[in-house]
Every structure is written in structure tokens, then in C-alpha cells.
Amino acid sequence: MRTTRRGVSSFDGQRLAQARGRRGWTPSQLASQAALTVTVLNQYEAEERLPDPGTLSRLADALGCQVTDLCRPTVVTLRELRERSGASQPEAAEAAGRKRSTYAMLEQGRTKTLAPQAAEGLAALFDVERDAVEAAHAASVAGQASRPAPLALEGALLDRLADHFGMAPEDLLHLAQRLAAGEGGESR
Template sequence: MTARRRGVRGFDGSALRATRELRHMTAEELGRSVGIQASLISAYEEGRRIPEWRTLAALATALTTHVDQLRPGHATTMEDLRCAAGQGQDAAGLTAGLGRSGYAMLENGHTRTLKPDVAEKLARAWGVEVNEVCQAHAAAVQAAGAPAPVLEGAVLAGLAAHFGITPVALLGIARGLQDQTERRSS
């Protein structure tokens, strides 16, 4: 049997087993404490199944640990926080006072600035601390990397010549438009 595609990205079943064993719990005891069968705990630990966010949060609570302990090497993202709260991008956009696409840009790190009032609204809706939202956004920005160059090389020279302006002037216009777009979506 192969692992399901749905579930928490980065979940590590061996980390679940190690944490459970460190707490001297059996699969049956852990299952009882979160309201699932021991066979499902075994399936998670063996990588045959991947828990959904609510289940992972319940497992972490029962094991007195943080969900990130059960997904080593994976920083918590805004998507993780949103999904853990059971919210879709449309609802998160409404919560934040943004449209769905504006929120998606924020979640994916393409909007590089997270306004404090937006972070507070999302934290309240998701039941987390504001700093968790800010850290998740910072991770998204880092993962997104530097913005792709708008124009360069022969394309820049050709467009500048077409519009009868210098390449430096065209880059200035493009950067100004990019800044306006980022301000509007954040």
C-alpha cells in the first residue's frame, strides 16, 4: 500500500514512533488518547498513511510536543496554519481583508510584506500567536526566493528601443509598477 497524497506535508512516521516510544506509550494508548484506532497509528508510523492537520495536532498534544517535531526539517507555513484551522484560501482572504488571489500571493511569499493588522486577524482566526503567522510568512518569502528579474539582456534592450527610451528608464518603470502591485496586494 502506498502513502496517501493528502495529509500534512513533511510528516515523518518514524518521528511519531520515536516520540511515542520516548513517552513510553503504546500505539493503543496513543490511539485512545486521540480517538483513533491503534492500527491507524501504526499506519502513520510505517508511512502507509499520512494524518490530516487536526489529527496531527491531536497527536502532538497527546505526546506533549509540537507538530514540527513530527515533521522534521519542515518549517510551518501559512498554508499549514490555515489548513490546521480548517480554512480555505477564500476564507483566509476574507479574514485578512484581501481577495483570494491577494491572500495566495501572501501565503506563497510573493507579497513580501505582512501588515501587522493582517497578521493579527489571521492569528485570531487560526488560533495561533501573531509571531507564528509572521514566522510562517517569513519562511514563505524565503522559500519564494528573490523576485525574478523583470527584464534583462537582449529583451530589455529590445523593449527599450521599441519604446524609444533607455534600458535604465524602462527598468525604473518596471520596478515602479512592481512596487505598486506589491503595495496593492499587501
């Protein structure tokens, strides 16, 4: 069962277990080499927990493989490039010459243009070609464009919808917030 904790989203616990098996190591041996507890390693292999980029990098180093060998193939976005490199968002922001919040918007595909000097800085940090950074940014933007914009329930729209459904505006807003959070619309 995958959790919603932060971590490398494309991580594949089965690939980690297979790489460990190819080395002939027990979970205890790999945990020791990667400075983890056996419990945490077991959670990674069972995909009950996602490793952060630094931990995933340590696991790959210990196993003598690339970070990508421990991940599912995905469309490579800026986030994916950053995670694979083991860099944090603040480090990437600095390399791009941006504030962290501005870089986060770039990574999420909310900023449609990527300055050449930012692409160069990120390419150096991620140890990839500038073209790879530009392609990853384009994938981030495309991913953002495929998500529908959230509906803003406020003002006259909220009042008209509440009237239509025979609800108080604050009840309709609460229902919409629960639905958006994935809690469902059933009454409690």
C-alpha cells in the first residue's frame, strides 16, 4: 500500500528488493550499508513508505546502481530530474537563480517559460544536458495543463448554487471542500 508521504514518487520497492537480491544481501546488510534501519528498508521494499531523494541515492550507491534502476519508468519532469539527482528544492532553486517558491512553480509546470540560464544551472546540478532540463520542464507544463483548474466557489456563484441545491452557502462550501479532499460527500 503506497502512502502519501513525501518521497521519490516513482520509487519501486520491488526493484529495490531485486537489486538487493542480485547482490546476495540480506535486508540487514543493505540497511547497514545505506545507514537505515531494517524496519525502514522493509517498509521501502513493501512500498509502505517512500524514500526521500538523499536516501534513495544512498541505497543506489550501496547497491552499486543508478537511482533510476530503483524507480519505475516515468515521463521525466523537473521534479523527477531533481529527485533522481538527490537535490532538494532549495538547492534546485539556487541553481536556477530563483526563490524556492518560484522554482516550485516551475517544477509544477505553473511557469511556462524556462530562462536559458536557469536551464543551464539546473542541468549542471542534475548532471544532465540542458536539452533534458528543457524537455522535463515541457513535460511539467504539459502535466499541469492536463489538470482541470479548480472551481472557485465564492460570491454570487456560491449563492446561486446553494439556492439551486436548497443548501446554505457555507454547507455547500464545506461539502465542496470535503469532496476536493477526497473525503466524499456523504453526511457525517
